[in-house]
Amino acid sequence: MKAISMSVKYHTKVLIIGSGPAGYTAAVYASRAMLEPILVQGIEPGGQLTTTTEVENWPGDSEVQGPDLMLRMEAHAKAMGTEIIGDIITELNLEQRPFLAQGDSGAIYSADAVILATGARAKWLGLPSEEKFKGFGVSACATCDGFFYRDQEIVVVGGGNTAVEEALFLTNFASKVTLVHRRDELRAEKILQDRLFKHPKIETMWFNELVEVIGADAPLGVEAAQVKNVITGEMTEIACKGVFIAIGHAPANELVKDILEMHNGGYVKVETGSTRTSLPGIFAAGDLTDHIYRQAVTSAGMGCMAALDAEKFLAKGR
Numbered sequence: 001m002k003a004i005s006m007s008v009k010y011h012t013k014v015l016i017i018g019s020g021p022a023g024y025t026a027a028v029y030a031s032r033a034m035l036e037p038i039l040v041q042g043i044e045p046g047g048q049l050t051t052t053t054e055v056e057n058w059p060g061d062s063e064v065q066g067p068d069l070m071l072r073m074e075a076h077a078k079a080m081g082t083e084i085i086g087d088i089i090t091e092l093n094l095e096q097r098p099f100l101a102q103g104d105s106g107a108i109y110s111a112d113a114v115i116l117a118t119g120a121r122a123k124w125l126g127l128p129s130e131e132k133f134k135g136f137g138v139s140a141c142a143t144c145d146g147f148f149y150r151d152q153e154i155v156v157v158g159g160g161n162t163a164v165e166e167a168l169f170l171t172n173f174a175s176k177v178t179l180v181h182r183r184d185e186l187r188a189e190k191i192l193q194d195r196l197f198k199h200p201k202i203e204t205m206w207f208n209e210l211v212e213v214i215g216a217d218a219p220l221g222v223e224a225a226q227v228k229n230v231i232t233g234e235m236t237e238i239a240c241k242g243v244f245i246a247i248g249h250a251p252a253n254e255l256v257k258d259i260l261e262m263h264n265g266g267y268v269k270v271e272t273g274s275t276r277t278s279l280p281g282i283f284a285a286g287d288l289t290d291h292i293y294r295q296a297v298t299s300a301g302m303g304c305m306a307a308l309d310a311e312k313f314l315a316k317g318r
């Protein structure tokens with residue numbers, strides 16, 4: 001671990017890293033416990049829900065726009081007294097007390113306890129052609145990029161809630177959406193599957209995987225998706241202008257992967273029934289720790305737990 005040597009700019013009892021449902025809920029609870037928390041928002045203020053439209057399973061709202069919900073959470077945390085800072089933590093030194101965090105802005109944060117709520121990020125297939133056309137027809141965010149595909153054909157890869165929601169959302173713009181999935185069964189919630197199967201603009205291609213994105217070099221742009229049947233090996237080229245990859249999310253563990261115990265492929269391990277990590281004083285909440293549920297409401301619940309765990313830790317004076 002590199003030493004963080006610059007002078008401390010902020011000190012707080014509780015530093016919350018991340019501004020998704022876990023981070024903001026931790027902030028509300030820590031503020032109400034008079035811990036005067038600082039929350040650092042990271043590169044995506046509001047977290048993953050800012051990349052979607054309707055959220056239909058946040059209790060109390062039968063429908064709410066993801067970005068609006070996250071703005072409300074931010075305002076709530078602020079109103080309770082959290083200091084919210086637009087910065088990205090690039091390095092943590094957890095060997096010394098108080099803990100130190102280096103901000104991309106140059107600021108140094110020192111904290112008696114840290115709540116990690118850095119969430120998860122979209123996974124990619126790792127194809128060279130996917131990399132080549134990223135931002136030029138290949139995307140992992142329909143709400144960010146769907147607008148560019150008015151009356152065009154689009155391919156979506158994946159079979160979970162994200163893939164189905166992305167496919168449905170893209171029908172607002174596209175003339176046709178083909179959902180390519182490697183099995184013949186979706187993981188997505190039944191209500192979403194129902195909407196997908198009924199949609200006249202959506203076609204599903206079962207037992208297929210994307211093997212290459214085909215496109216032009218000048219100007220750079222997608223022209224087709226080459227998919228392969230995983231049973232027969234048959235190759236099919238689907239003409240399209242956009243390819244949306246929606247194959248899940250991986251925990252954003254870069255800050256702590258060499259420091260804290262991980263499990264299940266990179267999720268921060270917490271003691272069962274708590275948010276305590278392998279290092280006393282460091283708590284983790286939300287998608288960063290959760291390979292099973294990964295919902296806004298479960299992340300918020302863990303954020304609450306993290307603030308209560310941090311409060312208890314600080315009250316013991318260690």
Ligand code: FAD
Nearest residue numbers: 018019020021022042044047048089119286287294295296
């Ligand atoms: P995230 O929301 O992932 O937020 C992580 C935060 O950490 C971000 O603010 C980021 O900027 C910050 N961060 C990361 N690294 C750093 C760093 N180094 N320094 C500072 N900050 C950092 N769930 C539902 O319950 N209902 C839905 O309808 C729903 N729809 C979804 C639609 C899509 C397209 C996606 C992708 C997910 C959806 N989810 C939904 C899942 C839900 O968004 C997540 O479970 C939830 O956002 C996780 O919250 P979190 O607080 O753990 O982290």
Ligand code: NAP
Nearest residue numbers: 158159160161162163182183187246247248249293294295
């Ligand atoms: P997910 O549930 O993990 O689904 C990922 C999908 O991608 C699976 O269908 C998987 O196929 C497929 N996949 C994974 N790797 C692949 C590869 N290399 N090649 C081809 N296909 C691959 O991920 P998600 O849909 O992003 O959802 C993440 C979490 O957010 C979930 O907990 C979800 O419930 C939540 N979320 C909730 C909502 C909502 O509540 N409305 C909306 C979006 C997301 P297999 O099925 O064959 O494994």
